[in-house]
Structures are given as C-alpha cells and as structure tokens.
Amino acid sequence: MAQSLAGPEIERLIQLLARLPGLGPRSARRAVLHLMRKREDLLAPLGEAMRVAAERIATCSTCGNLDTADPCMVCRDPKRDNSIIVVVENVGDLWALERAGALRAAYHVLGATLSPFDGVGPEDLALPKLVERVSTGQVREVILALNANVEGQTTAHYITDLLAPSGVKVTRLAHGVPVGGELDYLDEGTLSAAMLSRTTL
Amino acid sequence: MAQSLAGPEIERLIQLLARLPGLGPRSARRAVLHLMRKREDLLAPLGEAMRVAAERIATCSTCGNLDTADPCMVCRDPKRDNSIIVVVENVGDLWALERAGALRAAYHVLGATLSPFDGVGPEDLALPKLVERVSTGQVREVILALNANVEGQTTAHYITDLLAPSGVKVTRLAHGVPVGGELDYLDEGTLSAAMLSRTTL
Numbered sequence: 001m002a003q004s005l006a007g008p009e010i011e012r013l014i015q016l017l018a019r020l021p022g023l024g025p026r027s028a029r030r031a032v033l034h035l036m037r038k039r040e041d042l043l044a045p046l047g048e049a050m051r052v053a054a055e056r057i058a059t060c061s062t063c064g065n066l067d068t069a070d071p072c073m074v075c076r077d078p079k080r081d082n083s084i085i086v087v088v089e090n091v092g093d094l095w096a097l098e099r100a101g102a103l104r105a106a107y108h109v110l111g112a113t114l115s116p117f118d119g120v121g122p123e124d125l126a127l128p129k130l131v132e133r134v135s136t137g138q139v140r141e142v143i144l145a146l147n148a149n150v151e152g153q154t155t156a157h158y159i160t161d162l163l164a165p166s167g168v169k170v171t172r173l174a175h176g177v178p179v180g181g182e183l184d185y186l187d188e189g190t191l192s193a194a195m196l197s198r199t200t201l
Numbered sequence: 202m203a204q205s206l207a208g209p210e211i212e213r214l215i216q217l218l219a220r221l222p223g224l225g226p227r228s229a230r231r232a233v234l235h236l237m238r239k240r241e242d243l244l245a246p247l248g249e250a251m252r253v254a255a256e257r258i259a260t261c262s263t264c265g266n267l268d269t270a271d272p273c274m275v276c277r278d279p280k281r282d283n284s285i286i287v288v289v290e291n292v293g294d295l296w297a298l299e300r301a302g303a304l305r306a307a308y309h310v311l312g313a314t315l316s317p318f319d320g321v322g323p324e325d326l327a328l329p330k331l332v333e334r335v336s337t338g339q340v341r342e343v344i345l346a347l348n349a350n351v352e353g354q355t356t357a358h359y360i361t362d363l364l365a366p367s368g369v370k371v372t373r374l375a376h377g378v379p380v381g382g383e384l385d386y387l388d389e390g391t392l393s394a395a396m397l398s399r400t401t402l
Binding site: 020027029050066092095 | 208211217220222228231232236238240245246247251252253267273296
C-alpha cells in the first residue's frame with residue numbers, strides 16, 4: 001500500500017494484523033477495512049478483548065496451559081479424572097484433544113519436543129513438573145499425545161525412560177487409518193501400523 | 202470448542218476474531234493461540250492499535266474516506282491534482298486504486314451504489330457533497346470508478362445526469378481484457394468491449 005494512503009495508526013494496525021497466522025498483507029488490509037466500518041461493533045470490543053487478554057493470560061503453574069486464571073479452567077474442573085495426565089507439546093494440541101472430547105483427564109503441556117538439530121534439549125521442556133505431579137502417587141496413567149514425527153517420538157521415548165522409576169503406566173495414542181481416510185492415500189508406515197494393531201470385529 | 206476449555210475472556214476473543222473476513226472459528230482459534238504465545242510482542246500492541254484506531258478513525262468530511270484525521274491524508278496531500286475527482290463506492294476501492302497508482306487525484310466515496318432491490322436510493326449516497334465539490338468550478342473531470350455490474354452502472358448513469366448541468370467532464374474506467382488475462386476465460390461482454398475499444402499499435 002502507498003505510504004501516504006492512511007494515517008500511521010491504520011498502517012500499524014494492518015502490519016500487526018498481517019502477522020497473524022492465516023492473514024497476509026492483503027487479507028489484513030481487508031480485515032482493517034471491515035474493522036473500520038464496524039468501529040463500534042467490532043473494532044472497539046476487539047481492542048478491549050485483546051487488552052484484557054494480554055493483561056490476564058498466564059501460564060497455569062500446574063499443567064502449563066494458557067488461561068486467564070491460574071490454575072487454569074482445565075485444572076480447576078472438578079469433573080475431570082486427575083489420575084490420568086495427557087502429555088501434549090503445546091496448548092493448540094490440548095485444545096484439539098478437548099474438541100475431540102474422548103477423555104476428560106488432566107493435561108501437561110511440555111512447551112516443546114526434543115529436537116537436537118534445533119538445540120531443544122530436555123531442559124527446555126516442562127519435565128520436572130511432570131515428574132513431580134506423577135510422584136504424588138495420585139496418577140495411574142500418563143498418555144503421551146505427541147506428534148507422530150521424529151521429535152514427538154524421541155520425546156515419547158525420553159519421557160517413558162524418565163517416568164520408569166515411578167512405575168506409572170505410560171501409554172501413547174494409537175496409530176492407524178484416520179477416520180474417513182482412504183487407504184490409497186495413506187503412507188506405508190500408517191498402513192503397517194494399522195495392520196499390526198488390527199482389532200477384532 | 203468446549204465451553205470449559207479456556208476462560209470467558211479467551212472465548213470472547215476467539216468469537217470476535219472469527220467475525221473478521223477471511224477468518225472462521227478454526228483460524229480464529231489458531232490466531233488466538235498465536236496471540237497468547239506472543240503476548241508482549243503482538244497481543245498487547247494489537248489491542249492498543251485497535252483501541253487507538255477505534256478512538257480516532259473518522260469519516261473525512263470532504264471525500265468520505267476513513268482515516269485518523271479529517272481532512273484525510275489523501276485530501277491533505279499537496280501533490281495531488283484536485284481538479285480530478287475519482288468517484289468510488291467504498292474505501293476498499295479507493296485503496297485498490299491507490300495501490301494501482303495510475304493517477305494521483307482526489308476521491309469521492311459514495312458509501313454505496315444504487316440498488317432498488319436492496320432499498321438503496323440516491324439519498325443513501327454521498328451525492329450532495331459531490332455536487333457541491335464540483336460546483337466550486339475547480340473540478341475539470343469526474344472519473345466514475347464504479348464496479349462494472351448493474352448497480353455500478355446504474356449509479357454511473359445517475360451521477361452523469363446529476364452532474365450534466367455543471368458542464369464538468371464525466372468519464373468512466375475503460376472496459377477490456379485484464380492484464381495477464383487469457384481470452385479463453387473471459388466473458389463475451391468483456392471481449393466485445395475490448396474489441397470495440399481496441400487501440401492502434
């Protein structure tokens with residue numbers, strides 16, 4: 001956009017919005033035009049919601065989730081089975097599992113997965129807190145819900161070894177054919193895993 | 202997303218962001234996760250930029266552009282040829298023409314185009330101000346840069362009639378083959394127009 005087109009405040013808004021995932025410079029401009037038209041309905045409330053969120057969002061000191069309260073809403077939920085801890089890499093994975101809604105358990109957000117090439121070692125993961133939570137003796141299962149890639153699997157092995165002394169049961173998500181997936185489009189690794197873990201009908 | 206997943210402040214942020222064009226509930230969630238991770242770098246500045254914009258954005262009392270100053274940056278620009286007024290439907294069209302940069306002239310934002318079916322009549326368009334600007338005698342040309350659809354063309358005819366008494370020259374954008382466009386994919390109307398307006402090489 002030409003420099004002289006709109007005031008610096010609008011330019012700044014476009015530049016900041018363009019940094020959101022899924023928005024580029026073009027869609028950020030379109031979003032700002034929309035916001036300018038809906039000044040009272042959307043622009044002002046959104047600014048206020050962001051200010052409040054920026055002020056209040058904190059990392060849950062128990063599980064590492066991000067929320068406006070500590071402990072977070074998941075840790076405070078009295079209906080959850082706190083004897084199961086689902087270990088995830090990040091908050092996005094936690095949200096995805098919650099949307100799936102298969103299990104109402106506790107979570108533990110690592111913040112990263114082991115990646116020697118990127119210089120991410122065990123000290124960069126929220127592991128001491130996980131060991132501490134397991135050591136209370138209240139936990140009967142730790143489910144490793146990590147990505148099925150090299151980093152995720154390396155991290156899974158590391159955590160399995162780390163928790164071995166505690167005697168807690170450690171499990172991982174099943175591999176297999178995605179629901180709705182077509183065999184023809186799946187890689188050999190997934191197909192082999194699905195075949196080996198076949199279930200009786 | 203499950204109701205119990207994150208605090209109401211985060212839910213509200215997701216819902217507001219999902220109302221931006223180009224973002225749905227899913228990408229709004231992803232954007233909020235990104236914002237939560239970049240609290241200091243992005244979330245807080247964006248909230249502040251929106252607050253400032255919501256406070257300062259005003260409609261330019263001369264041309265109808267939206268800006269944080271009145272008159273707007275376009276009307277204040279001393280390098281523009283103010284004897285030409287480019288009439289556009291909305292601010293998005295003004296920005297698009299400015300990006301093209303073919304002509305540094307003044308603008309006039311109508312705010313809408315005539316659409317009897319939607320109950321949009323001449324009284325809903327910023328026409329009196331346009332007539333007033335033309336009547337100063339400082340304007341030698343009015344370019345109608347309106348969409349090439351029924352509403353745009355109806356509006357163009359209406360404005361042409363409206364400005365006829367002033368004797369000002371009224372023009373419209375050329376029709377033709379878009380630059381980079383392939384003839385095979387163009388509609389007959391565009392091809393006919395391009396043929397009739399052919400230029401000598």
